[in-house]
Amino acid sequence: MSVAGGRKKGVAFTYDMQVSWLRLYRSENVGPVTFRQLINRFGGAEAALEALPELAERGGRRIEIADRGAIEAEFDRAKKLGAVFACMGEPGFPxxxxxxxxxxxxxARMGDPALFEQPAVAIVGARNASLSGIKLTKRFAADLGAAGYVVVSGLARGIDAAAHEAAISTGTIGVFAGGLDMPYPPENRSLMRRIVDEGGCLISARPFGWEPRAKDFPRRNRVVATLALGLLVVEAAQRSGSLISARIANELGRLVFAVPGSPLDPRAGGSNKLLKDGAILATEAADVIEALRPLDEGRRSRGNDSLDEPEVLETFEEPAGDERDRIYEALGPTPVSVDDIVEHTGASPGAVQLVVLELELAGRLERQRDGTVSILL
Structure with a gap:
């Protein structure tokens, strides 16, 4: 079962399949890329789970495999909360x-998953937003909603909360940084409840009971950017999570919009810089709608499929002769591409991919966002 492209839609998993997928994803050193490679190599989560200990030991250390009992406890917590899990390839998965x-x-999700298949715009900005920023955000969100766009944001104070609130009646998706049972910030708990009760959707990739940490917010920002065709920054300081979201959106090929602000207001420093760097100027929702129209029409013509999908991952092969040693020697603290390793060592792409996977599972290798890899010293 290949999952690299995520095209297999509409097949509901059994409970045991969902548990196995979540066990694999919750196991030590198994990130999204590694997860997809393991599923593609072994054909399913159960087989991948059986292979994990040996793969990690070949990489240099033992790792902790997620306990089935702990995963089943997550399912119990989800049921009590009124949430469900959705796996890639299932109905209700973005x-x-x-x-x-x-x-x-x-x-894990609560609310209406039909929103995932509608065109969406992400709106992000300052937590300490100005009154004019909040007012403008609500206008953007309401107008975008009236035009048929779902509004996605991160449930934070300020701009995020204003965007969600204005889009509740037309459809909004909120992304948690922690577990679905750990609302953050707590003062937005009532807003989150309204989102679910009035036809919106809340999602999280983190375990139930997980309190969000600083490094969880960039991960949440990536999900926010990925769900949308474009991302609008209303107010953002020079150093803010909103700029991280904008960078990610740009990397993913989404359109990035920014609202200009006064040079005297530090909350506009980041958004003004985005405009200097090539973001699309937006003073009203029509600016966003007009720029997104070609992307939206293209998506609709493909039957609501996603944007360009990643290529299918390479087939894995066991290294021959001294190939494993040559691959080890080619790796260092400076990130290099897998293609460069293949060219330098003469090993097959599949052999290099397998050794990289083993080292990553052992926690000895770091995979960069651009696909390059480096050894952790």
């Missing part, structure tokens, strides 16, 4: 995730 191999292969 089709836009197919365009990014770093997207989570399993999510």
């Amino acid at each position: 089709s836009m995730f197919a365009s990014d191999e770093h997207s989570p292969p399993v999510i």
Whole structure:
């Protein structure tokens, strides 16, 4: 079963299949890219789980495999909360995730999953937003909703909360940085409840009971950007999570919009810089709608499929002779591409991919966002 493109839609998993997928995803050192490689190599989560210990030991250390009991406890917590899990390839899983191999292969969700198949715009900005920024955000969100766009954001204070609130009646998706049972910030708990009760959707890739940490917010920002055709920054300081979201959106081929602000307001420093760097100027929703129209029409013509999908991953092969040693020697603390390793060592792409996978599972290798890899010293 190949999952690299995420095209197999509409097949509901059994409970045991969902548990196995979540066990694999929750196991130590198994990120989204590694998860997809394991499923493609072994044909399913159960077989991948059986192979994990040997693969990691070949990479240099033992790893912890997620306990089935702990995963079943997550399912129990989800049921009590009124949430469900959705795996890549199932109904109710975001089709836009197919365009990014770093997207989570399993999510927990509450609310209406039909919103995943509608065109969406992400709106992000400052937590300490100005009154004019909040007012403008609500206008953008309401107008975009009236034009048929779902509004996606990260449930934070300020701009995020204003965007969700204005789009509740037309459709909004909120992305958690922690578990679905760990609302953050707590003062937005009532807003989150309204989103679910009034036809919106909340999602998380983190375990139930997981309190969000600093490094979880960039991961959440990536999900926000991935779900949308474009991302609008209303207010953002020079150093802010919104600029991370904009960078990710740009990397994914999404359109990035920014609202200009006063040079005297530090909350506009980041958004003004985005405009200098090539973001699309937006002063009203019509600016966003007009720019997104070609992408939206193209998506609709493909039957609501995602944007361009990643290529199918390479087939794995056992290294021959001294290939494993040559691959080890080619790796270092400076990131290099797999193609360069193949060219330098003369090993097959499949052999290089397998050794990289083993080292990654052992926690000895880091995979960069651009696909390059480096040894952790």
